[in-house]
Amino acid sequence: MKMSSRKKDIIDTSIALFNQEGCLSTSTRHIADNMGISVGNLYYYFKNKEDILVQILQEYTHSLFESLHAFDFANNRQFLFKEFLLQIQILDAKYKFLHTEMHSIIVTFPQFKLSMRSIMNDEVNLMRKLIVHQIEHGYMVELEKNEIEHLIANARILKLSSAGYWNIIEDRPQVNSQMASLSLFYFLHPYLTQKAYDDESWHQLEANLLKEVADVKM
Structure with missing residues (x-):
């Protein structure tokens, strides 16, 4: 079912405020006031924060999974890690707070933690599929199942x-996302x-990546 425009506005406003002010510091009243609506109107669409x-x-995960499924593993023989890292970089910049405050969020919100756990299983399966694909086509060294x-992990x-580390060092979400991507780049x-x-x-x-983060102090 397509999300209503008001519900989408609440989501977009929340993301912006969570990134700017911090998730734990932003209340539903803050979100409603920023939109010029009542808290009651917000609660019509969402039960709580x-x-x-x-x-x-x-x-977030729908966007990530959609980009990974678009790789068409069955018919694609190309080197896919570049596109994978680019998608991660874009999403990390948009949803900065999910990385900088992840620990606090899962401790504070148990239902979010349960949702995160379920989604992580799907994400791991897709990442496993990506790695196996790259090994089969000669882009990665041979790895045992436990090594994968x-x-x-x-x-x-x-x-x-x-992501959390660079958001402490710098206050530029796009640059921080690129630094996190660069860290993953060198890890792989x-x-x-x-x-x-x-x-x-x-x-x-x-x-x-190096060009974009040239002025960052390590």
Whole structure:
């Protein structure tokens, strides 16, 4: 079912305020006041702030899964990590607060945590599919099943921790997203084959990321 325009406005306003002011610091009244509507009107569409957060999480993961499914693994023999990292970079910039405040959010909102756990399983399955695809087509070194699982887990941990770290150092969401992507880029580097290194798109991605973060102090 298509989301109503008012419900979408509430989601978009919430994302903007959560990114600017912090999720835990933003109340439903703050969201309603920013939109020029009553809190009662907001509650017509969402039961509470946690309900809004769950909807935002679903929107984030829908965008991520949609981009991964678009790779068409069955018929695509290309090096896909560049496109994967670019999609992550775009989403991380839009939903900055999900990474900077993830720990606090899952501690404070139990239903969000349950939704996150369920979605993570689907995300891991898609990441596993991506890695197996890249191994089969010679872009990644051969890995045992348990090595793939640890690679996925460590990549997710790095993604969350690096996003939080760079948001402490810098107050520029787009740059922070690129720094987090660059961290993931170099983490994946040792797992790639010469065929991947020979792909010009990989070097172009590195050059673009380094250019965008040239003024960031490590």
